[in-house]
Each structure stands twice: as structure tokens, then as C-alpha cells.
Amino acid sequence: MSHRLTPRVALLLTIPPILRAGNAIVGRMVHEMVPPILLNFLRWAIALVLLLPLAGPVFGAGSSLWPHWRRYAVLGLLGIGMYNALQYLALQSSTPINVTLVASGMPVWMMLTGWLFFGAGVSRRQVTGAVLSIAGVLLVLARGEFAHLMELRLVAGDIFMILATIAWSLYSWLLIRTSGPSDIRGHWANFLVAQVGFGAVWSGLFAAGEWALSPATVHWSWTLIAALLYVAIGPAIIAFRCWGAGVQAAGPAIGAFFVNLTPLFTALLSSLFLGEAPQLYHGLAFMLIVGGIIVSSRR
Structure with missing residues (x-):
């Protein structure tokens, strides 16, 4: 199957x-209005209600x-029950x-997960990209000063987000290994x-x-009602549908580059809505992360 990146x-x-x-x-804006795990449940409960007429x-x-x-049930646990809950927990302090x-x-975590648990090979180029x-990531965790790593000055949110990425990595590998009925x-x-059905239960x-x-x-x-509708309709339903159609057309290798646009858009939106201006180390970290993915993805 040929893949093309059209406009x-x-x-x-x-x-x-x-x-x-x-x-x-939105998760950061409402973190004092609703507990993070409950926010995740409400998000997916609303998404499930909206999706049921399409796939009842x-x-x-x-x-x-x-x-x-x-x-x-395992996919729902990792991709919906754990990943999103850990992300909202991370936004409580980060x-x-x-x-x-x-x-x-x-x-990077996907590469390590595939190597450790699913027998996927790892090339020298992938290792370079991983480094x-x-x-x-370490630059972000150190807040721009690597001396902070020696002082173990990690906020809980950073650790929760690392756990979330590991959960999503396991989810992604299981996703491509899941056959099921056509x-x-x-x-x-x-x-x-x-x-989502099983994820909402979890x-x-x-x-x-x-x-x-x-x-x-x-x-x-x-404000909270509008936030719940947004996270249920936008990131949960629309993003999933667009991503599936885009990856089918362009292929997962090309699609991987678009994942890393998220921090750029987050920095812009944070500046607009939260007054949290991006720092120089954010830009440097973004360049390192994208550079690593480009290196590891080249054939």
C-alpha cells in the first residue's frame, strides 16, 4: 500500500x-474544579454516550x-483508564x-517496550535517536538546569507523565497485535x-x-461543563477519527512526526490562556526530541 502526504x-x-x-x-484550567480521576471518568462517560448511537x-x-x-478490556485499561488519568494527575502539579x-x-518508550516485551529489533540509528x-526529556525534567537532576528535583506531575507514556506504549503495541473480529x-x-466501553468501567x-x-x-x-464537552468530543472522538484516517493515508512513520507538534501547540495555547510563557529550555528540549525521532525514523 502506497502512502502519500497530501494537504x-x-x-x-x-x-x-x-x-x-x-x-x-483544559485539564490544567479545571484542576481545582474537579478531581483528576473523576475528570477522566466524566470525559469518557460522555464520549461513550455520544458514540453509542454510532456503534450500539x-x-x-x-x-x-x-x-x-x-x-x-486490557486496551481500555491502558489507553483510557490509565493514560488519561495519569495525564490529568500530572497536570495537578506540572x-x-x-x-x-x-x-x-x-x-522512545515505544521502542524500549517493543524490544523488552514484544521481541522487536532495535537498530543503532534508533538508539542514537533515543539518546x-x-x-x-531530561532537559524538561531538570527545568533547564541539569544540576537539578542530581538534586532529584522532580515534581510529581513529571513522574506521572512518564508512567502515562509507558502505559500508552504498552497500549500501542497491544493495539497492533490485537486482531479481533473484522x-x-x-x-x-x-x-x-x-x-471506550471497557475504559469507562475502569x-x-x-x-x-x-x-x-x-x-x-x-x-x-x-466553565467546567464546557471543558467536559471539549475533552469528550475533541481529544477523545474527533482526534481519534482524524488520526486514524491520516495514518491510513500517510503511514505511521510519517504520522509519528506530527505527534510532536503537540508541545508546540501547547506552548502557544499556554501563552494565550494561562499566561505561562515558554522558556528557552522548552525550545531546546523540543528540538532534541524531534531530532531524535527524525534520526530513529529514517531508513
Whole structure:
């Protein structure tokens, strides 16, 4: 199958980074209005309600999903229940710029996960790219001063985001190894609903645990309602659909470069909405991370 990057495909691949950058901004804006794990549950519960009319029969009694329910339950746990919850937890103590920059090291974690758990080979070029990308992540964690690493001055949000990227790496490898019935895999809404349904259950369980351990009130307002609708419709549904169509047309290798536009858009949106101007080390870290991915992706 030939892959081409046309203007239309480039637009499809650019929309998800913009929406995901907005997800980080919104998560930071409402972090005092709603507990992070509950925010994740509400997000995916709304997304599930909106998606069910498009793929309701997936959960029917005779659906072909049920013989394969375990693999979709694991996908829902890693990609929806864990990754997004950890990201919102990260935004409690870290800035959206830092969170998305740390997440930009995700291709490196994917390489390591594939090598350690799925028998994927690693080339010298990939190792070189990994070193560059890890250097970029360390620059963010050190807040521009590598002496901070020796002092272990990591905020909790940075650690949560690293855990989130590891969860997403496992999710991504399992995703391409998941076959399942063709009526589920072959239709984007069916495939997404199968994961979101189980993911919403996991998120609900985690939110119940959060509520039991540290009861917190939700400060309902029109701002919070608008934020919930945005994170449910934009980053959850629209971004997934655009990304799937764009990667099918251009291929995952080209699509990987667009992932790392997220920190750039996050920096711009943070400056506009949160007054958190990007620092010089953010730009240097972004260049290192993208440079590492370019090196590791070249054939």
C-alpha cells in the first residue's frame, strides 16, 4: 500500500495535536474544579454516550466482541483508564508545556517496550535517536538546569507523565497485535466504542477509589461543563477519527512526526490562556526530541 502526504492528509494529522494540546490546557484550567480521576471518568462517560448511537450493537448479546472481551478490556485499561488519568494527575502539579514535552518522548518508550516485551529489533540509528529524545526529556525534567537532576528535583506531575507514556506504549503495541473480529476492527466507531466501553468501567472504578481515599467536591460551573464537552468530543472522538484516517493515508512513520507538534501547540495555547510563557529550555528540549525521532525514523 502506497502512502502519500497530501494537504488534506496533513490537515488530518495536524488536527489531533491541536486538540490534544487543548486537552492539556483544559485539564490544567479545571484542576481545582474537579478531581483528576473523576475528570477522566466524566470525559469518557460522555464520549461513550455520544458514540453509542454510532456503534450500539457492539455491546449486544450476540456481538462478536464478547469472545475477545479480555483484550479490549486490557486496551481500555491502558489507553483510557490509565493514560488519561495519569495525564490529568500530572497536570495537578506540572504545567501543560512540561507534560506534553515529557510525553513527546513516547516514541522512545515505544521502542524500549517493543524490544523488552514484544521481541522487536532495535537498530543503532534508533538508539542514537533515543539518546537525543531522552536528553530532551531530561532537559524538561531538570527545568533547564541539569544540576537539578542530581538534586532529584522532580515534581510529581513529571513522574506521572512518564508512567502515562509507558502505559500508552504498552497500549500501542497491544493495539497492533490485537486482531479481533473484522466488524469491530474494520469500523472506527465500533473499534473505539469497544475500547471506550471497557475504559469507562475502569475509569469509574478508579474514580470511586479516588473518592473513597480523598473525598473532594466538584465545583460545577458552565466553565467546567464546557471543558467536559471539549475533552469528550475533541481529544477523545474527533482526534481519534482524524488520526486514524491520516495514518491510513500517510503511514505511521510519517504520522509519528506530527505527534510532536503537540508541545508546540501547547506552548502557544499556554501563552494565550494561562499566561505561562515558554522558556528557552522548552525550545531546546523540543528540538532534541524531534531530532531524535527524525534520526530513529529514517531508513
